[in-house]
Amino acid sequence: MIPELGNFSLIVGLAFAVCLSIIPLVGVNRNNLTLVRYARPLTFGMFFFVALSYGLLTYSFIIDDFSIAYIVQQSNTHLPIQYKIAAVFGGHEGSLLFWILTLCIWAVALAMTSRNLDEAFVARVLAILGMIAAGFFFFTLLTSNPFNRIIFDIPVEGRDLNPLLQDIGLILHPPMLYLGYVGFSVAFAFAVAALMSGRMDAAWARWTRPWTLAAWAFLTGGIVLGSWWAYYELGWGGWWFWDPVENASFMPWLIGTALIHSLSVTEQRGQFRNWTVLLAISAFSLSLLGTFLVRSGVLNSVHSFAADPSRGMFILLLLAIAVIGSLTLFAFKASDLKAPSNFELFSRETLMLVGNVALVVATATVLLGTLYPLLVDALGMGKISVGPPFFNAVFNPIISAMVVVMAMAPIIRWKKNKSGTFVKELGLIAVVSVLFGLAFPVVYGGEFIGWVAIGMGLAFWLTAATLKNAKINITNAQGKVDVTKPTQSYWGMVVAHIGIAISIVGATLVSHYETQLDIRMDSGDTVSLSGYEFKLERVIDVEGPNYSAKQAHISAFEDGEQVALLKPERRVYLVQTMGMTEAGIDSTLMRDLFVALGDPLDNDAWAVRIYVKPFINLLWLAGALIMVGGFMCMTDRRYRSRKKAKASDKVDEAAVSGQPA
Amino acid sequence: MKRAILFFPLILFIVIGGFLYKGLFLNPQAMPSALEGQPVPEFKLLTVNNPERVVTNKDLTGEVYLLNVWATWCAGCKIEHPHLINIANTGLPIYGINYKDELEAAQQWLKDYQDPYQFTAYDVSGQLGLDLGVFGAPETFVVDHHGIIRLRYAGTIDENIWLNKIKPLVDTIKQEAALVVKS
Numbered sequence: 001m002i003p004e005l006g007n008f009s010l011i012v013g014l015a016f017a018v019c020l021s022i023i024p025l026v027g028v029n030r031n032n033l034t035l036v037r038y039a040r041p042l043t044f045g046m047f048f049f050v051a052l053s054y055g056l057l058t059y060s061f062i063i064d065d066f067s068i069a070y071i072v073q074q075s076n077t078h079l080p081i082q083y084k085i086a087a088v089f090g091g092h093e094g095s096l097l098f099w100i101l102t103l104c105i106w107a108v109a110l111a112m113t114s115r116n117l118d119e120a121f122v123a124r125v126l127a128i129l130g131m132i133a134a135g136f137f138f139f140t141l142l143t144s145n146p147f148n149r150i151i152f153d154i155p156v157e158g159r160d161l162n163p164l165l166q167d168i169g170l171i172l173h174p175p176m177l178y179l180g181y182v183g184f185s186v187a188f189a190f191a192v193a194a195l196m197s198g199r200m201d202a203a204w205a206r207w208t209r210p211w212t213l214a215a216w217a218f219l220t221g222g223i224v225l226g227s228w229w230a231y232y233e234l235g236w237g238g239w240w241f242w243d244p245v246e247n248a249s250f251m252p253w254l255i256g257t258a259l260i261h262s263l264s265v266t267e268q269r270g271q272f273r274n275w276t277v278l279l280a281i282s283a284f285s286l287s288l289l290g291t292f293l294v295r296s297g298v299l300n301s302v303h304s305f306a307a308d309p310s311r312g313m314f315i316l317l318l319l320a321i322a323v324i325g326s327l328t329l330f331a332f333k334a335s336d337l338k339a340p341s342n343f344e345l346f347s348r349e350t351l352m353l354v355g356n357v358a359l360v361v362a363t364a365t366v367l368l369g370t371l372y373p374l375l376v377d378a379l380g381m382g383k384i385s386v387g388p389p390f391f392n393a394v395f396n397p398i399i400s401a402m403v404v405v406m407a408m409a410p411i412i413r414w415k416k417n418k419s420g421t422f423v424k425e426l427g428l429i430a431v432v433s434v435l436f437g438l439a440f441p442v443v444y445g446g447e448f449i450g451w452v453a454i455g456m457g458l459a460f461w462l463t464a465a466t467l468k469n470a471k472i473n474i475t476n477a478q479g480k481v482d483v484t485k486p487t488q489s490y491w492g493m494v495v496a497h498i499g500i501a502i503s504i505v506g507a508t509l510v511s512h513y514e515t516q517l518d519i520r521m522d523s524g525d526t527v528s529l530s531g532y533e534f535k536l537e538r539v540i541d542v543e544g545p546n547y548s549a550k551q552a553h554i555s556a557f558e559d560g561e562q563v564a565l566l567k568p569e570r571r572v573y574l575v576q577t578m579g580m581t582e583a584g585i586d587s588t589l590m591r592d593l594f595v596a597l598g599d600p601l602d603n604d605a606w607a608v609r610i611y612v613k614p615f616i617n618l619l620w621l622a623g624a625l626i627m628v629g630g631f632m633c634m635t636d637r638r639y640r641s642r643k644k645a646k647a648s649d650k651v652d653e654a655a656v657s658g659q660p661a
Numbered sequence: 662m663k664r665a666i667l668f669f670p671l672i673l674f675i676v677i678g679g680f681l682y683k684g685l686f687l688n689p690q691a692m693p694s695a696l697e698g699q700p701v702p703e704f705k706l707l708t709v710n711n712p713e714r715v716v717t718n719k720d721l722t723g724e725v726y727l728l729n730v731w732a733t734w735c736a737g738c739k740i741e742h743p744h745l746i747n748i749a750n751t752g753l754p755i756y757g758i759n760y761k762d763e764l765e766a767a768q769q770w771l772k773d774y775q776d777p778y779q780f781t782a783y784d785v786s787g788q789l790g791l792d793l794g795v796f797g798a799p800e801t802f803v804v805d806h807h808g809i810i811r812l813r814y815a816g817t818i819d820e821n822i823w824l825n826k827i828k829p830l831v832d833t834i835k836q837e838a839a840l841v842v843k844s
Contacts, residue, residue, distance in 0.1 A: 274667075278670060312685045316678070316681055319678070323674050323678075324674065324675070324678075327671035330667060330670065330671070331671055334667045371677070374680060374681070377684070387732070387761055388734050389734070517773075518773045519773075599743065
């Protein structure tokens with residue numbers, strides 16, 4: 001009964017989505033305010049029924065209803081409760097339902113907070129979100145219904161959740177990632193609504209930007225959590241693999257980064273409108289493309305999900321409708337208006353454009369690398385693979401160039417800057433950065449490594465220039481320090497940019513200075529690596545709720561003093577009889593000691609892998625800073641203004657003379 | 662004219678979409694069998710163990726052997742490695758092709774994990790991999806006593822694959838070779 005109720009709610013939700021995508025648009029077209037005002041109630045209704053459906057599926061998981069095929073696949077009576085709840089979105093069918101739920105959350109949030117915005121515009125935006133939702137409702141109901149029942153021979157036990165997924169990472173990573181992925185649909189809907197109404201003005205950019213920032217910040221968090229999860233749980237010891245599925249979330253992030261900056265230019269200067277619209281369409285299209293790549297199995301990936309061509313076909317169809325529809329609209333209705341103000345070569349607009357182009361080119365190379373095996377295969381030229389060497393060789397130089405510009409953009413003025421003052425402000429920092437970069441690898445590692453010099457030099461340059469700019473900005477006319485002088489969104493920018501600098505430091509150092517040892521160890525053996533001694537004390541048996549494991553106790557010593565006791569495990573999950581390595585990690589800001597237990601060898605000896613990873617934690621710290629920076633910008637006072645925003649083409653002069661965003 | 666440029670994103674997407682559509686009907690796991698029945702492509706490469714030694718097709722033995730494509734950046738290769746050592750211990754020669762890798766990392770790998778290979782050709786440019794139609798590492802080819810590729814296996818070799826797929830073929834080829842000698 002309960003699953004049928006869930007299924008029924010899902011169908012009712014679809015009905016609401018279809019109504020939402022038609023009625024308000026008819027209203028706008030006929031100037032009928034009554035119909036326009038249906039947008040909000042329909043959104044709430046759609047949300048209610050999707051949430052109900054999702055709740056019922058979760059309930060079925062908790063009570064172990066193995067008459068539902070999806071639950072048999074994903075769960076087991078011995079699975080701890082938090083994983084039962086997380087297992088709802090751990091497989092294909094449930095993750096689609098979760099996708100819709102996330103979309104509805106965004107739509108409801110928009111419906112609740114947009115009372116000050118233009119009624120017809122909001123109706124259009126909600127209608128477009130309704131269309132996207134309807135597409136995914138159809139997808140779920142027609143190809144991947146999570147409520148499908150097993151009629152005969154109902155199993156008494158489930159096949160259990162994939163052991164790799166039984167981890168806190170499953171609880172945190174997908175919701176965050178989905179909030180980001182799906183959140184770009186709001187920016188997309190705003191862009192399409194702007195094209196429909198022909199209103200791509202500063203007010204439009206101001207409405208869009210906080211939503212885009214929110215989605216972008218969530219996506220940042222999702223990607224970093226995914227990277228952290230892969231690092232400590234999968235036992236691979238790496239943190240980024242340039243795998244198609246990782247790239248699928250990274251491309252929307254890169255374009256999203258370009259979009260939030262381009263939006264800021266449109267908001268404050270009225271420039272780059274068509275470009276901004278195009279980026280908004282691209283960000284969401286890449287999110288859909290990511291869904292396609294992950295769900296259709298067209299590419300080989302370490303995230304091997306079950307592939308099914310009919311599902312792939314359906315997503316491709318959704319992708320085609322969304323992208324062809326919006327790009328056709330763009331081609332016909334893109335703004336012909338000349339930008340209200342001009343800018344000279346030496347201005348912030350130029351630097352923002354250069355940074356934007358660098359991000360788009362970087363995205364294009366990642367896209368090319370990801371799709372290349374498919375392209376070559378489709379052209380009948382054989383099968384090839386593109387590995388990390390390609391991505392590192394192409395991506396790093398482009399992003400390095402972008403970082404150079406990124407440090408300067410907040411300092412330079414809008415419209416026009418005198419070159420003399422600029423050199424005075426940054427000249428010294430530039431010289432010191434180059435020297436610092438050149439000296440660092442020699443002092444730290446004892447030998448010169450080009451990429452370390454570039455990475456550290458760039459990080460120094462970005463940090464110093466950002467702080468210098470902040471110092472100028474907090475000094476008021478009387479020469480006193482006043483941290484409240486710049487806007488909150490300015491501080492958000494500072495935090496996020498510093499975060500990027502820290503991530504460069506972390507990535508550079510861990511890539512070049514990590515050390516690794518694979519070795520056979522008997523109980524009592526000691527090995528040393530990078531100034532640490534590791535001693536295998538003993539290996540004991542431990543029992544978990546749904547697995548049994550061998551646990552090694554390995555003490556780590558530094559200068560004869562014990563600094564950590566690491567407990568890596570080798571687990572065997574009882575239902576799926578699948579072996580799993582659980583790494584033992586000791587973290588400080590300076591380094592991680594990472595130990596993974598390999599195969600048992602003869603005579604109680606074990607194969608052990610040990611890593612010393614310097615500064616890897618800077619990566620997670622940087623991710624948190626970037627995310628916090630995004631949220632700070634999003635909650636800036638100017639986006640919370642209670643005043644009814646006026647739709648006009650006029651550039652907001654106050655914002656121009658104020659602080660950069 | 663200016664408006665025409667605005668159609669560019671649309672056209673670009675339609676082209677990409679076409680490829681994605683075609684991709685749905687391709688199986689990335691399925692191997693082109695074009696090279697099965699063909700000789701091992703010509704090559705001339707240095708070896709990982711001794712970067713001054715040049716190896717060519719002539720250095721491959723005249724009996725059945727395995728050709729294994731691997732790289733240190735490939736997670737599957739690490740999983741596969743112990744199985745390769747077991748296979749090498751049965752007396753079947755294995756030749757390695759180190760694919761698009763760094764020399765030092767590859768040398769370290771062979772030092773750390775034991776070396777099951779007769780030699781490993783250092784295919785830094787990926788040219789031999791390209792000629793073999795390799796789409797990723799690890800990949801393994803079974804080559805017979807005439808130097809003809811008889812089987813291509815993409816993916817990690819484990820006990821199951823070895824016993825059910827590769828060993829039977831290797832045994833068949835050995836029998837064929839024995840027949841030739843007798844007759």
